[in-house]
Amino acid sequence: MKEKPIIEFIDYSFQYYTQAEPTLYDINLKIYPGEKILIVGPSGSGKSTLGHCINGLIPFAYKGEIKGILKIKDLIAAEQDIFKLSKIVGTVLQDSDGQFVGLTVGEDIAFALENDNVPTEEMHRIVREVAAMVDMDHLLNSSPYELSGGQKQRTSLAGVMVDDVDVLLFDEPLANLDPATGKTAIEIIDDIHKRTNKTIIIIEHRLEDVLHRDVDRIIVINEGRIIADMSPDELVSSSVLSEIGVREPLYITALKYAGINVKSDMLPSHLETLKMDKVIEPLQAWYKSIEKPVKEQEKSPILTVENLIFSYDGKRNILDNVSFKIHEGEMISIVGKNGAGKSTLSKVLCGFEKQESGRICYYSENIDDRSIKERAEIIGLVMQNPNQMISKSMIYDEVALGLRLRGVPEDEIRPRVEKVLEICGLSPFIDWPISALSYGQKKRVTIASILVLEPKIIILDEPTAGQDYYHYTEIMKFLEKINKMGVTIIMITHDMHLMLEYTPRAIVLADGKILADTSASVVLTDPKLIEEANLKETSLYFLAEKANINDRTSFVQRFIDYERELRKNNET
Amino acid sequence: MKLKLFSYNVIDTPIHRLSGLTKLICFLLLTFAVMYSYDIRFILAVMVFAFIILKVSRIKYSQIRIMIIYVLLFLATNFILTFFFSPEYGVEIYGTRHEILKLFGRYNLTLEQLLYQTTKILKYASVVPFGIIFLLTTDPSEFAASLNGVGIPYKVSYAVSLTLRYFPDIQRDYQNISQAQQARGLEMSRKAKFMSRFKNSLLIIVPLIFSTLERIEYISNAMDLRGFGKLKNRTWYSKRKMTRSDFIAILVSLLVFAVSVLISVFINRSRFFNPFV
Amino acid sequence: MKKYFEVSTKTIVAIGLGAAIFTLLFMFVKVPSPIPETSFQTAYGVSAFFATLFGPIAGGLIAFIGHAISDAVQYGSPWWSWVIASGAASFIFGFAYKRTKVEDGEFKGKDILTFNIIQVIGNVIAWLGLAPVLDIVIYAEPVNLVFAQGAIAAVMNSISAGVIGTLLLLAYAATRTKKGTLTKK
Ligand SMILES: Nc1ncnc2c1ncn2[C@@H]1O[C@H](COP(=O)(O)OP(=O)(O)OP(=O)(O)O)[C@@H](O)[C@H]1O
Ligand SMILES: Nc1ncnc2c1ncn2[C@@H]1O[C@H](COP(=O)(O)OP(=O)(O)OP(=O)(O)O)[C@@H](O)[C@H]1O
Numbered sequence A: 001m002k003e004k005p006i007i008e009f010i011d012y013s014f015q016y017y018t019q020a021e022p023t024l025y026d027i028n029l030k031i032y033p034g035e036k037i038l039i040v041g042p043s044g045s046g047k048s049t050l051g052h053c054i055n056g057l058i059p060f061a062y063k064g065e066i067k068g069i070l071k072i073k074d075l076i077a078a079e080q081d082i083f084k085l086s087k088i089v090g091t092v093l094q095d096s097d098g099q100f101v102g103l104t105v106g107e108d109i110a111f112a113l114e115n116d117n118v119p120t121e122e123m124h125r126i127v128r129e130v131a132a133m134v135d136m137d138h139l140l141n142s143s144p145y146e147l148s149g150g151q152k153q154r155t156s157l158a159g160v161m162v163d164d165v166d167v168l169l170f171d172e173p174l175a176n177l178d179p180a181t182g183k184t185a186i187e188i189i190d191d192i193h194k195r196t197n198k199t200i201i202i203i204e205h206r207l208e209d210v211l212h213r214d215v216d217r218i219i220v221i222n223e224g225r226i227i228a229d230m231s232p233d234e235l236v237s238s239s240v241l242s243e244i245g246v247r248e249p250l251y252i253t254a255l256k257y258a259g260i261n262v263k264s265d266m267l268p269s270h271l272e273t274l275k276m277d278k279v280i281e282p283l284q285a286w287y288k289s290i291e292k293p294v295k296e297q298e299k300s301p302i303l304t305v306e307n308l309i310f311s312y313d314g315k316r317n318i319l320d321n322v323s324f325k326i327h328e329g330e331m332i333s334i335v336g337k338n339g340a341g342k343s344t345l346s347k348v349l350c351g352f353e354k355q356e357s358g359r360i361c362y363y364s365e366n367i368d369d370r371s372i373k374e375r376a377e378i379i380g381l382v383m384q385n386p387n388q389m390i391s392k393s394m395i396y397d398e399v400a401l402g403l404r405l406r407g408v409p410e411d412e413i414r415p416r417v418e419k420v421l422e423i424c425g426l427s428p429f430i431d432w433p434i435s436a437l438s439y440g441q442k443k444r445v446t447i448a449s450i451l452v453l454e455p456k457i458i459i460l461d462e463p464t465a466g467q468d469y470y471h472y473t474e475i476m477k478f479l480e481k482i483n484k485m486g487v488t489i490i491m492i493t494h495d496m497h498l499m500l501e502y503t504p505r506a507i508v509l510a511d512g513k514i515l516a517d518t519s520a521s522v523v524l525t526d527p528k529l530i531e532e533a534n535l536k537e538t539s540l541y542f543l544a545e546k547a548n549i550n551d552r553t554s555f556v557q558r559f560i561d562y563e564r565e566l567r568k569n570n571e572t
Numbered sequence B: 001m002k003l004k005l006f007s008y009n010v011i012d013t014p015i016h017r018l019s020g021l022t023k024l025i026c027f028l029l030l031t032f033a034v035m036y037s038y039d040i041r042f043i044l045a046v047m048v049f050a051f052i053i054l055k056v057s058r059i060k061y062s063q064i065r066i067m068i069i070y071v072l073l074f075l076a077t078n079f080i081l082t083f084f085f086s087p088e089y090g091v092e093i094y095g096t097r098h099e100i101l102k103l104f105g106r107y108n109l110t111l112e113q114l115l116y117q118t119t120k121i122l123k124y125a126s127v128v129p130f131g132i133i134f135l136l137t138t139d140p141s142e143f144a145a146s147l148n149g150v151g152i153p154y155k156v157s158y159a160v161s162l163t164l165r166y167f168p169d170i171q172r173d174y175q176n177i178s179q180a181q182q183a184r185g186l187e188m189s190r191k192a193k194f195m196s197r198f199k200n201s202l203l204i205i206v207p208l209i210f211s212t213l214e215r216i217e218y219i220s221n222a223m224d225l226r227g228f229g230k231l232k233n234r235t236w237y238s239k240r241k242m243t244r245s246d247f248i249a250i251l252v253s254l255l256v257f258a259v260s261v262l263i264s265v266f267i268n269r270s271r272f273f274n275p276f277v
Numbered sequence C: 001m002k003k004y005f006e007v008s009t010k011t012i013v014a015i016g017l018g019a020a021i022f023t024l025l026f027m028f029v030k031v032p033s034p035i036p037e038t039s040f041q042t043a044y045g046v047s048a049f050f051a052t053l054f055g056p057i058a059g060g061l062i063a064f065i066g067h068a069i070s071d072a073v074q075y076g077s078p079w080w081s082w083v084i085a086s087g088a089a090s091f092i093f094g095f096a097y098k099r100t101k102v103e104d105g106e107f108k109g110k111d112i113l114t115f116n117i118i119q120v121i122g123n124v125i126a127w128l129g130l131a132p133v134l135d136i137v138i139y140a141e142p143v144n145l146v147f148a149q150g151a152i153a154a155v156m157n158s159i160s161a162g163v164i165g166t167l168l169l170l171a172y173a174a175t176r177t178k179k180g181t182l183t184k185k
């Protein structure tokens, strides 16, 4: 395989026009034809930037200063135009809605061909072939709104495969996909790789999910530098990941808790290949050593939902007879496949949409006919995309907005805002422009702007989407903090780790019905449930299986208890 | 909330079978034919034609009820305003004066005014069906190809298709944003004073614009990466072949257009049909 | 002068999505005015904003497409004279493109003035000139009627474009960053 590299960085560095320092420093990297590479690194480390350099968006769309050389197929990248490069490198972007420019699947797949003046008949032929490869050929006439997240992703993939490129570049292909769909996405990519032997480059936070199928090398980027370039086995058994705050596979964490020294010769990069001989009894010992925490008794229900039925168009019920209780001071998660009705449920709870039947009670009192504004005093909703909530340019004004609209006197506003910013760890930025904040910080601003209205319950839609492990932990620590202050928290999420680690209880939604309402560890160890709700077993479950621990659910449960203990001790 | 801008319904009628390009050309020809002529006889004829086509294309009343209401409102106001502003305009045009009804002050109803305003109403009323037919029988996917077909630069044509593609997304964003702001206490009702309503509308428009600006950057990257705008022209996946019926349709429309012009030039010797002299 | 009329892919996308927003606001987000039977079209604030950011071509097409589509959806067929006028007005707004420092994060007295002068000129030409003339030529509408309507439109739309446009540009300027200024904390 040691032929000519297809992509070669030589002492390469790049600095964005608006940045004071370079974003990439002296990168030296060779990628060979047919390799499958994974690029990981904390948020803001320069992964996408590296991707932009390869597909030509740098310097075509993003101006900046380039030093050193980047060769792609022996061509100097900087001297090619983006069109020439787009014939060599095909890019699949994270947000499949942004990439889906056609009005129908067929049109979108054909987009590149249209730009190449391919005759219509031939175009139809090629599109049918490629669509078949990602098995979308039966949906060529459907429009984006009729497709699931996964189907959109397949369409994007087909769209770049029509002109047969040598390199496929994926920037965070898994974000916003439910666990099962994400798993399938990885499998599709792997099949394409095996069948066509194209060079594959994947940029992704979710290491464990990508490692569901094998990769040749993992490149770790931190603060614009390549700090590691090794095989999966070496990487997961090294300490690199934990140092830079990229999440390691959960079963590796478990092994480390059990005091096992993970070595690359144990082939730890996949659970399937992991050598168990040195693992089993320390693991069992550890499992037995964890004692159950005292279960705090249930408080009275703060929110009771009974037989909720809702539909947007009066035809299809998006929420179909949904009933559940939320208890005072609880932290609970709502999970389920794309399009299950999670976000819709949150809208109905906040009174944005009116249910057709069923009732919503706050403590014992029915709040159905309260206005949006009145309900906001009880239930606050933090939307997934912070840019959809932020309407002021300064942080202080943004957080104060809700109070001002409620006619609270200025002299009363300031202390309240300052207090909230304090809690959210935003005090240092109090008179900053919001545009200068990172995504994670923006997210916290939106949480603050809800928190300042002092609701009893907060609903967060995908609080950690697109966040790296470090910021993820930051946000979750902060949510636990306000939860301890007595605020009840409901989280809508696709992140199974989040559900496991932070919310004892989970409600599982599928096609508008509640499939389960039980403890997280049970949800993620029930194959049938997982199947129906597009979830994914946690690797801990299989680890337990391999370690001959019969009660796998309680193994998962104890792992969680152990981690909670750790967190408690770290705080104190 | 309807997700698509036009309720294009997929059924099989001779009109649906025509290519989008044909329908666009016919729409333009017929519209301008009617706009040009002020001959009530011609306009009535076209109107009948329009309603026949409407029947053929099996468009349900329920699909167009709201449109019709809007149009009637518009016509009514226009009718009243016209008379209010220039009750003598008909006389001006036709050069004669047959008073049929004395009203107050300078407001007297003349045959000329009546003819002029009736003609005008019918004119507008007979343009509308053609628009409706074009919109409701043409697959949005064909719009861009058709526009490009009548000579509009493909980049601009594609912009239109992007509008159709992303309108629903933006409409949904708008909903979400406005709901979130109402939850924070934004007053949407008519109570608020009008300067503060400007400000309030801004609390929704600003987030909408900024999230859209991000989207614009993202989408244009995606399009660049797939070679948009590389060549002087481009082909279209959803472009349909022209068939015999297409050419017939265009021919008919051309004929109508020609008639409209010829009547004015040779028979009426002006845009107006003048029965008074 | 050339820089005004170049269209990149980004311009095209801006036109497409801008027109979508324009359509939406034009149909649903009107601010009723003190004068009965009239309302302020917030949409013109948006087309003015986009015109200032992306130039005349973008501005003109956003308003033209947006207005045409919303007419078509509401009345079944566009009211061409006014659709063209909308386009023309927003095309002229586009001459504020690169005449203000908004891209560098500055939108102060002078810039605001420039923007609004251009914006008012655009509205006057379009609504007091183009629209009435076209109404007369295409539809043979009575002269004094169309000019009365034009005058009202000119005033109303200048206010909408002025207020909304200015505020949007102010907000936008606040988000801009100059060359080499972003530093990690
Ligand atoms: N267009 C741009 N102009 C200026 N700076 C930018 C631009 N895009 C990214 N940056 C900066 O470059 C750095 C790296 O950004 P990049 O998007 O490559 O990070 P990333 O590793 O992809 O992060 P994430 O995992 O969150 O996507 C960040 O500090 C970011 O602020
Ligand atoms: N404003 C709306 N109008 C009409 N239909 C909608 C609207 N919002 C959502 N839907 C539909 O309702 C269904 C549920 O959508 P919802 O956003 O609640 O799912 P979700 O569980 O949040 O999915 P995801 O996990 O992808 O966020 C989907 O089929 C969606 O197409």
Ligand SMILES: [Mg+2]
Residues within 6 Å of the ligand: A047, A048, A049, A171
């Ligand atoms: Mg990235």
Ligand SMILES: [Mg+2]
Residues within 6 Å of the ligand: A342, A343, A344, A461
């Ligand atoms: Mg959702």
